[in-house]
Amino acid sequence: MRRALVIGAACAGIAAAALAVAQAARPLIADLSSKQIKISTGFTGAQLLLFGSTDGAGDVVVVVRGPRRDEVVRRKERTGGIWINGRSIEFGGVPAYYHVASSRPLGAFANRNTLMEYRIGVATLNLPALSAAPDDLVREFRTALIRLKREGKLYSESPGGVTVMDGRLFRTEITFPATVPTGTYSAEVYLFRQGEPVGRSLTPITVRKVGLEAAIFEFAHRHAAIYGILAVIIALLAGWTAGVIFRRS
Amino acid sequence: MQFYFPIAEMSLNALLLLGLGGGVGFLSGMFGVGGGFLMTPLLIFIGLPPAVAVGTEANQVVAASVSGALAHWRRGNVDIKMGVVLLIGGFIGSTMGVVLFTWLRQLGQIDLVISICYVTFLGIVGSLMVVESARALMRNRPAPGSAGRKLHQHTWLHGLPFKMRFRRSKLYISALLPLGIGVFVGVLSAIMGVGGGFIMVPAMIYLLGMPTAMVVGTSLFQIIFVTANVTFLQSVNNQTVDVMIALLLVLGSVIGAQFGTMVGARLRGEQLRALLGLIVLAVAIRVGWDLVAMPAELYSLGLIGGLS
Numbered sequence: 413m414r415r416a417l418v419i420g421a422a423c424a425g426i427a428a429a430a431l432a433v434a435q436a437a438r439p440l441i442a443d444l445s446s447k448q449i450k451i452s453t454g455f456t457g458a459q460l461l462l463f464g465s466t467d468g469a470g471d472v473v474v475v476v477r478g479p480r481r482d483e484v485v486r487r488k489e490r491t492g493g494i495w496i497n498g499r500s501i502e503f504g505g506v507p508a509y510y511h512v513a514s515s516r517p518l519g520a521f522a523n524r525n526t527l528m529e530y531r532i533g534v535a536t537l538n539l540p541a542l543s544a545a546p547d548d549l550v551r552e553f554r555t556a557l558i559r560l561k562r563e564g565k566l567y568s569e570s571p572g573g574v575t576v577m578d579g580r581l582f583r584t585e586i587t588f589p590a591t592v593p594t595g596t597y598s599a600e601v602y603l604f605r606q607g608e609p610v611g612r613s614l615t616p617i618t619v620r621k622v623g624l625e626a627a628i629f630e631f632a633h634r635h636a637a638i639y640g641i642l643a644v645i646i647a648l649l650a651g652w653t654a655g656v657i658f659r660r661s
Numbered sequence: 662m663q664f665y666f667p668i669a670e671m672s673l674n675a676l677l678l679l680g681l682g683g684g685v686g687f688l689s690g691m692f693g694v695g696g697g698f699l700m701t702p703l704l705i706f707i708g709l710p711p712a713v714a715v716g717t718e719a720n721q722v723v724a725a726s727v728s729g730a731l732a733h734w735r736r737g738n739v740d741i742k743m744g745v746v747l748l749i750g751g752f753i754g755s756t757m758g759v760v761l762f763t764w765l766r767q768l769g770q771i772d773l774v775i776s777i778c779y780v781t782f783l784g785i786v787g788s789l790m791v792v793e794s795a796r797a798l799m800r801n802r803p804a805p806g807s808a809g810r811k812l813h814q815h816t817w818l819h820g821l822p823f824k825m826r827f828r829r830s831k832l833y834i835s836a837l838l839p840l841g842i843g844v845f846v847g848v849l850s851a852i853m854g855v856g857g858g859f860i861m862v863p864a865m866i867y868l869l870g871m872p873t874a875m876v877v878g879t880s881l882f883q884i885i886f887v888t889a890n891v892t893f894l895q896s897v898n899n900q901t902v903d904v905m906i907a908l909l910l911v912l913g914s915v916i917g918a919q920f921g922t923m924v925g926a927r928l929r930g931e932q933l934r935a936l937l938g939l940i941v942l943a944v945a946i947r948v949g950w951d952l953v954a955m956p957a958e959l960y961s962l963g964l965i966g967g968l969s
Contacts (some may be wrong), residue, residue: 442828455665482965494952625667640896644889651727654915659682
């Protein structure tokens with residue numbers, strides 16, 4: 413018992429020393445409760461804890477960005493009495509996921525230009541239109557894109573979502589909805605002082621399907637023909653089994 | 662009971678899927694129909710992307726039609742020769758249908774075409790059924806088969822070439838006729854995610870003049886092959902067949918169909934047809950309403966080349 417206590421104390425000492433060394437070298441260190449989100453059978457979304465410490469007072473901002481891809485926004489228009497997909501605009505490099513959490517509202521510690529430079533805040537996202545369209549229409553469709561992403565909990569802002577303790581330790585919860593796309597994400601942490609970022613840390617997060625789900629998805633896409641044949645065979649067997657049970661009852 | 666389904670890329674309640682299977686299975690057991698025309702709109706309604714709903718439902722119909730066809734096979738109610746001609750047409754039609762489906766999906770108009778197909782064909786078939794069974798109910802007894810009646814009326818359709826003899830159905834007609842019907846229903850099967858029995862059965866009775874006893878078994882027999890073809894092609898072209906969802910639906914529908922058959926046996930034919938006609942019409946109206954009513958959300962997002 414005593415030995416265990418001694419070892420425990422030693423470990424704590426080493427950890428504290430390591431923290432001190434790290435702090436001397438960098439104004440900011442951060443880590444995640446997990447660097448992987450595994451999508452398996454029971455997946456209904458995930459929560460990660462991001463935590464770390466700073467070398468003194470300041471404002472902490474956490475930005476999580478999902479993989480970029482091209483997306484299309486379609487608008488329903490009334491044609492001949494029915495609502496059909498009419499005008500559509502494609503946007504390039506749209507982050508699949510975007511979340512900002514900060515210790516105070518963004519405007520309270522950084523000016524607009526700085527936020528634009530680091531693309532902090534949903535409003536600062538660069539979403540260029542790939543389709544030729546008048547400017548006001550592009551703006552309208554871009555607003556709709558952001559609104560839909562917000563409604564799907566894929567884009568979010570959480571001013572005050574980062575909790576700071578003793579001016580040095582900080583933590584925040586990052587929530588991913590069940591519909592989170594797979595790919596490589598990045599969790600960026602900034603330490604702001606006098607309106608400028610003085611420290612930055614970057615941690616990648618991998619979102620991937622695992623287990624049976626991953627196997628089925630991979631198989632369906634890589635061996636589509638065999639998947640199709642198996643789907644038919646499974647259905648034939650299921651139907652045949654049902655037919656046999658039917659006759660008995 | 663939330664489960665993540667990797668093909669649909671969303672999590673759904675497994676009990677809800679079992680329940681849907683059970684409910685639709687009950688109705689299909691009661692009326693002797695496949696139920697695809699009910700299931701696909703329901704799957705879309707609970708949030709499945711329409712492309713996945715159609716591909717997955719085709720897979721479920723394979724299973725449903727095997728067990729149905731098996732029962733008719735035992736009673737000798739399958740005209741294999743007619744079934745093969747129909748399914749050759751069905752293969753051609755469903756292959757064309759999947760190509761059309763893939764193209765429409767890239768255009769972003771697949772949802773619209775699915776809806777219009779539902780409104781049009783369910784609207785027509787539902788109205789005809791309701792009118793026909795209402796007349797039969799008003800006569801208050803089954804239509805008497807008059808003694809000197811011809812087996813069927815002769816029209817220009819019987820002047821077509823490539824005549825073929827179908828012994829089991831006691832028909833001598835042009836093979837082009839069942840082939841054409843097969844092609845047409847095949848296209849619909851691919852786009853609507855249905856077996857197409859609700860079009861095939863009336864077409865066999867009124868256009869081909871097949872004996873009623875042979876119709877359902879033969880229709881089910883060819884539906885197995887056509888929906889198997891759709892399942893295969895949707896898997897290859899669009900990767901939109903979710904076997905896990907299909908299996909849950911099959912499980913539910915097998916159980917539901919048992920009870921449905923028991924209830925169906927207590928009702929008269931005209932009553933059943935009237936009730937089925939009303940349900941078919943209700944689905945058509947529901948889908949049609951979504952087309953004409955101002956949508957709550959005008960905008961939609963899609964990955965380029967991804968699921969709609």
